[in-house]
Amino acid sequence: MTNEQALLRLAASTLDAIRDVLETYAPGAVNPGAVAAVSPGTHPLAGAQTPAVLADVGYVDGVTGGNIMVIGVEGARRLAAAMMGGDPNEVEPGGELSELDFSAVGEAMNQMMSAAAMATSRVLGDEVEIAPPNVRLVTSSAEAEEGIEAGGLACTVEFTLCGAPCLLVQLVPHAFIVRMTRALDEMTESYESAPLSDALRSVPVRVWAEFGRAEMPSGRVVGLPAGALVELDREVDEPIDLYADGMRFAVGRLQVCEDGTLAIRVERILAGTVAGDDAAAADPTSPPLTSPEYKEVA
Template sequence: MDGMLSQDEINALLAGMDTSAGGDAPADAPADGGGDAAPAEAAVSTPPVGGGAIDESLLTDSEKDAIGEVANISMGSSATTLYSLVNQKVNITTPQVELANWENVINNYERPCVFIQIKYTVGLDGTNILILKEHDVMVITDLMMGGDGTNTDGEIGELQLSAISEAMNQMMGAAATSLSTMINQKVDISPPQATVLDMINDDPSDIAEFLTGTFVKISFKMQVGELVDSTLMQLYPIDFAKTLKDTVIAADEGSQEAAPAAAPAPEPAPAPAPQPQMAPQMDPSMMQGQPMPQMAMPQMQMGMPQMMAPQMMNMNIQPAQFQNFSGGTTIMAGGENIGIIKDVPLEVTVELGRTAKPISDILDFAPGTIIELDKVAGEPVDVLVNGKFVAKGEVVVIEESFGVRVTEIVQ
């Protein structure tokens, strides 16, 4: 009535456009000038890689529950490890297991984000991908380097990627240890590889081949103190997820079958066996008028106190003492956290100076060309770590090599 189209009408018009011909003809127009209209589905283009419908029959509900339980135990160990790295309370909730594809991940997760790929090298053969939001990575890496978790400005650089890779290496290492316990064999992982992706313009096959089809998506709600309240995603190939579940169940059934086999071993020498033989020897005295309760007491005193009393007399019994965690926060905030990432390699560059030249001058460069820099002779040179200006120094000669003596640290 007001001359405006409703949303349903707009959707109907868009769905009825003939995209194959590039025109605006509606879907109900005859394709050949006569006959019935071709269905609108015929004009829909082929879904992109990683899209399309999800076949829910690839994974049963019981398989989802089993995979979620394995992931829950593994991620519980990871949460404990992350706490030791960031010195903040870490809570990772019970996982939600579902089937997904690349299109589903793009539409339901914040972009850009950090993909961390871990491969199992010993005990299991498969790939595991963790997805963290960019803000969460900035908070975690800032806490790892002794900050308060609020230094999240700017973009993720090599320093943050190296730090989060080290954090994931320790977290997934703890998870691999839990898996080792569950399947009764050693499990090891490769060093994680972290990459920042916007996902829309990225080809999933360049990340991992299984991302081009349907895969298992495990979602965890992750809380780090009061700084992070977000979602952590874990992606598995379907075949690997099923293999992992079958391996854990087989190991659990094997341990249950082994327990009854070992149980008959103590049976040849039961301790209470001599007691029936002592009862006939006690009967004559009982017949002489002594009450039965009085005769039962010496029998118990011979059986238990003679063996237990000397051991209990020699035992040193003290009240239990537990570690006080209230004061641990300030201790770990400094040296211990930074010590965890001391082996992360960083690129140190010494910059003598800079200048700007037009392309015409650069094309005239030849051996012997002198380029004047913006530094005065004798002025300190700049020391950069991963491209960040951190110090000033003076050039020195060490035997036959150049070096730099640091003269000032830039705050």
């Protein structure tokens, strides 16, 4: 696995973790964009859209490196509205970010940075701890770059939140890439005999099935009464996606067991893809999942 492939894999995994956090506040409001490895000598925040709320954290244990999240003021105002039970689409453009809005967005960004560190930990197979995030309002790209060391490697992920542009940056030292590449190679190495050692066979992984999705305002979600029905975007007989620790690995069909419990009959094994990616080998009848566009920043 090349350095660039490892960077893109890490970035895609981190985006999924951050999207999970944002989906709790604004379901369906996150749309991923380009995932890129930053060219050497280029500051990853060069050209960042401002004014914006910027949060940056550094790793303090396990590995070195850090994450940076940039959310434009318009996106921050919409996220704050969603967090407080409002409709982000009804936020009038051009307004200022209030102290209450800034506080709400700061809390969400703290959660996103923690989720990003956990995603990095899963990819590396090692515990990653972060320092308290530094959240600030920046009015120019030069101000955003202040205090951000651009040495080593970096990757960026562009996405929109409620239609507003956002940017995720991961600062990755060369030593970290060596460790991560080795870990990923061990995870994907193929064997002629048993594919997993005894030690790896005992490692627990989280497996889940995605039956479908629904989009609704957070205010309605918290107000759902017991017994309410939430309509999903798939029919009961459509294929169901299976994931293992964020990797979409199979497509199956819902089955009812003799004792009344539910199960999934696996119909097709896919090439492992990060949750949210649209695998090229996906079942043609399966609803498409949004996939980031991979490119290199010049």
